[in-house]
Amino acid sequence: MKDGKVVFVIGSTYELSRRFVDSGIDANVLHPGVVRTKLLRAGFGDYPGDDPRRVQRPRSVLQLRRSLRGKAACTSRG
Structure with missing residues (x-):
């Protein structure tokens, strides 16, 4: 995975985690x-x-x- 894609995937995971913080849904990424x-x-x-x-x-x-x-x-x- 290229560096830009890695940053995008990690950033997207943080954003999903932030958006769903009160819903009981966890967002995870493995590198x-x-x-x-x-x-x-x-x-x-x-x-x-x-x-x-x-x-x-x-x-x-x-x-x-x-x-x-x-x-x-x-x-x-x-």
Whole structure:
């Protein structure tokens, strides 16, 4: 995900969280962190990063509040 998209997704998540603060709806976003790519090596040399194959695997499971469990879920893989 390009930097602009990351900022947009994170910003949108904060805004959704703010709008729904009193409704019991939570907004969450997951970011893979620093991923070892050619671009990372070109710009930062030996800066450590996660293996791209590892980042592709799901790393977290969000537990919905009991009152919302099973009502709705939305996910995106990129």
